[in-house]
Amino acid sequence: MDAGQSQVENLEYDFSTLDSFITPNDLFYVRNHYPYPAASQEADLGSWQLQIKGKVERPYSLNLDELRDLPATTLTATLECAGNHRSFLNPPVGGLQWGQGAVSNAEWTGVPLRTLLERAGIKPSAVEIIVEGADKGEVKTTPKPAGEIHFARSLPLDHPVIADTLLVYEMNGEPLSVAHGAPLRLVVPGWYAMASVKWVQRLVVTATPFNGYYQSVDYARWVRVDGMPTRVPITDMQPKAAIARPTVDEVLPLNQPFCMRGAAWSGGATVVKVEISADGGEHWAEAQLEGEPLPYAWRLWSYEAPAFTQPGRYHLMARATDSRGKRQPMQRDADQENYMISHVIPIPVTVQ
Amino acid sequence: MDAGQSQVENLEYDFSTLDSFITPNDLFYVRNHYPYPAASQEADLGSWQLQIKGKVERPYSLNLDELRDLPATTLTATLECAGNHRSFLNPPVGGLQWGQGAVSNAEWTGVPLRTLLERAGIKPSAVEIIVEGADKGEVKTTPKPAGEIHFARSLPLDHPVIADTLLVYEMNGEPLSVAHGAPLRLVVPGWYAMASVKWVQRLVVTATPFNGYYQSVDYARWVRVDGMPTRVPITDMQPKAAIARPTVDEVLPLNQPFCMRGAAWSGGATVVKVEISADGGEHWAEAQLEGEPLPYAWRLWSYEAPAFTQPGRYHLMARATDSRGKRQPMQRDADQENYMISHVIPIPVTVQ
Numbered sequence: 001m002d003a004g005q006s007q008v009e010n011l012e013y014d015f016s017t018l019d020s021f022i023t024p025n026d027l028f029y030v031r032n033h034y035p036y037p038a039a040s041q042e043a044d045l046g047s048w049q050l051q052i053k054g055k056v057e058r059p060y061s062l063n064l065d066e067l068r069d070l071p072a073t074t075l076t077a078t079l080e081c082a083g084n085h086r087s088f089l090n091p092p093v094g095g096l097q098w099g100q101g102a103v104s105n106a107e108w109t110g111v112p113l114r115t116l117l118e119r120a121g122i123k124p125s126a127v128e129i130i131v132e133g134a135d136k137g138e139v140k141t142t143p144k145p146a147g148e149i150h151f152a153r154s155l156p157l158d159h160p161v162i163a164d165t166l167l168v169y170e171m172n173g174e175p176l177s178v179a180h181g182a183p184l185r186l187v188v189p190g191w192y193a194m195a196s197v198k199w200v201q202r203l204v205v206t207a208t209p210f211n212g213y214y215q216s217v218d219y220a221r222w223v224r225v226d227g228m229p230t231r232v233p234i235t236d237m238q239p240k241a242a243i244a245r246p247t248v249d250e251v252l253p254l255n256q257p258f259c260m261r262g263a264a265w266s267g268g269a270t271v272v273k274v275e276i277s278a279d280g281g282e283h284w285a286e287a288q289l290e291g292e293p294l295p296y297a298w299r300l301w302s303y304e305a306p307a308f309t310q311p312g313r314y315h316l317m318a319r320a321t322d323s324r325g326k327r328q329p330m331q332r333d334a335d336q337e338n339y340m341i342s343h344v345i346p347i348p349v350t351v352q
Numbered sequence: 353m354d355a356g357q358s359q360v361e362n363l364e365y366d367f368s369t370l371d372s373f374i375t376p377n378d379l380f381y382v383r384n385h386y387p388y389p390a391a392s393q394e395a396d397l398g399s400w401q402l403q404i405k406g407k408v409e410r411p412y413s414l415n416l417d418e419l420r421d422l423p424a425t426t427l428t429a430t431l432e433c434a435g436n437h438r439s440f441l442n443p444p445v446g447g448l449q450w451g452q453g454a455v456s457n458a459e460w461t462g463v464p465l466r467t468l469l470e471r472a473g474i475k476p477s478a479v480e481i482i483v484e485g486a487d488k489g490e491v492k493t494t495p496k497p498a499g500e501i502h503f504a505r506s507l508p509l510d511h512p513v514i515a516d517t518l519l520v521y522e523m524n525g526e527p528l529s530v531a532h533g534a535p536l537r538l539v540v541p542g543w544y545a546m547a548s549v550k551w552v553q554r555l556v557v558t559a560t561p562f563n564g565y566y567q568s569v570d571y572a573r574w575v576r577v578d579g580m581p582t583r584v585p586i587t588d589m590q591p592k593a594a595i596a597r598p599t600v601d602e603v604l605p606l607n608q609p610f611c612m613r614g615a616a617w618s619g620g621a622t623v624v625k626v627e628i629s630a631d632g633g634e635h636w637a638e639a640q641l642e643g644e645p646l647p648y649a650w651r652l653w654s655y656e657a658p659a660f661t662q663p664g665r666y667h668l669m670a671r672a673t674d675s676r677g678k679r680q681p682m683q684r685d686a687d688q689e690n691y692m693i694s695h696v697i698p699i700p701v702t703v704q
Binding site: 053054145230 | 484501556562568577578582
């Protein structure tokens with residue numbers, strides 16, 4: 001990766017190769033909105049500062065050494081792009097045409113957001129914190145603000161996720177790379193990854209809810225209040241079981257049992273069940289969950305599928321149920337537009 | 353006007369004919385988003401009901417007779433479409449290409465919104481009231497909710513304008529017409545007219561702020577929080593002085609003084625000064641304000657302009673200053689996109 005390039009880099013993880021709980025750093029998917037920011041280049045890091053300001057008693061700045069001197073926490077969290085699986089939608093919708101690989105799982109090390117906020121002293125009037133990245137550019141779709149804007153997202157200060165949110169500088173035990181947000185990236189565990197702002201440069205505490213471009217126009221959806229649509233930011237990941245193997249359009253031998261493998265996750269909850277169907281959702285069988293449940297990490301699963309005894313075209317399905325009892329729906333909610341593709345997605349295979 | 357038509361009716365007031373403080377009902381501009389709703393037809397009014405529900409102690413419905421039995425208030429208020437003057441923008445922007453006539457002034461009679469809310473009993477958790485019209489359809493621009501939606505806007509319950517907001521059934525002493533929202537229209541005085549919902553059918557009190565299509569995607573703008581754009585609903589009218597005469601491209605005789613006339617208004621404040629420039633804004637002279645200031649009504653003004661002594665092309669300008677000291681800017685704020693065209697707009701004339 002050439003961090004000095006002016007193109008916008010987006011790289012998908014080849015989900016069909018899934019074979020480990022942790023995604024290696026060089027395979028972890030990359031989603032960027034703008035070219036890599038100059039401030040993330042190594043040469044500039046001596047003067048790099050994180051600003052904490054707004055509705056706080058004691059605004060301050062921190063350099064990288066000061067950040068690394070603070071007590072660190074390590075957390076395993078799955079990041080999924082809110083547009084993961086978009087290319088499976090029919091009719092097609094706008095946005096990057098991700099297959100199944102805009103999702104990966106890593107161990108993140110950094111400073112709890114709460115540590116930095118407590119040091120600043122949140123004023124009683126404060127309601128949200130805006131996290132601003134160093135990446136910037138002009139947005140393409142209306143309604144759009146004039147000129148260049150920075151990527152930014154906010155979190156409500158009274159949301160439970162605040163307690164587990166980190167500002168990370170290590171990924172899987174290695175220094176965070178520029179592609180993944182170095183020198184400092186937010187990780188909001190359990191939320192779609194647009195919330196995990198890369199190249200963090202400012203934390204701004206506000207007394208009013210923030211309706212930035214990336215949570216009101218983009219990365220937002222409609223929910224209904226007594227039938228009336230109201231626009232809300234996209235936040236927590238919905239339960240999803242994804243099938244890594246067999247792959248789309250794979251040819252399976254007739255009369256031969258086969259192994260299905262994949263991963264399943266849900267925002268802020270653990271996956272308690274993955275079910276498999278090979279007949280369009282009429283019958284479901286339970287898959288085997290591997291490892292132990294962790295609140296913010298995916299869970300690998302496998303299923304020894306019985307042989308198909310007739311040649312033809314089949315659709316394999318997997319669906320997850322999480323510890324709150326939430327199960328993947330079979331149908332898509334159109335109010336989610338081109339995000340949160342969390343309904344059950346059939347993977348077509350041929351048996352011959 | 354055929355209220356049964358399926359087309360969307362939008363009619364501009366011929367602002368060049370301005371000669372009275374009150375705009376006659378048949379000249380008052382009309383801005384609709386959808387065809388006239390069937391529920392506004394006279395035949396259906398026997399079964400018509402206004403619903404008040406949501407975060408209230410005592411949800412209830414009212415029919416028209418019950419509404420008319422409540423103590424009524426009369427208020428003079430200028431309504432201006434948030435897109436008034438749009439056709440003067442260069443480069444052009446999307447939306448109805450209004451000239452100067454998407455503004456009019458009337459006397460409105462009806463029941464204070466507060467009366468209806470007090471009868472319902474607002475719960476302590478309530479923060480906003482959503483006012484829903486009977487008009488509906490599919491919106492055309494993204495991001496858009498699925499299916500048909502009703503036109504709807506909300507008001508924060510702690511906003512001072514709540515105290516002066518009316519649900520009206522008379523306009524200039526006559527029964528409200530279907531074109532203007534019969535049987536019942538909201539009038540939010542001092543706010544751009546998209547807030548004055550027509551054909552009101554429901555009042556829904558909510559515990560969270562409403563981000564409906566008509567205040568988050570449409571009729572919204574960007575403001576900056578520490579440089580970061582945040583999307584907010586368009587609300588109060590900005591100070592504006594509009595020139596009714598001379599008209600655009602009018603030919604004025606050389607060496608002859610002429611009279612300029614127009615109206616000026618500002619949301620929730622009175623206009624205290626209108627100034628005129630005929631030299632591109634270098635020199636300004638004060639116009640004469642007519643009548644008495646009223647908080648929510650426009651004020652007519654006139655100016656006896658000295659003769660032009662050289663033939664040529666000139667640009668006449670008027671600018672208003674309101675009682676809060678707010679004066680029309682000379683430049684457009686691009687974050688207002690295609691709304692709130694409130695900067696000083698030159699009216700070109702030819703002198704020969």
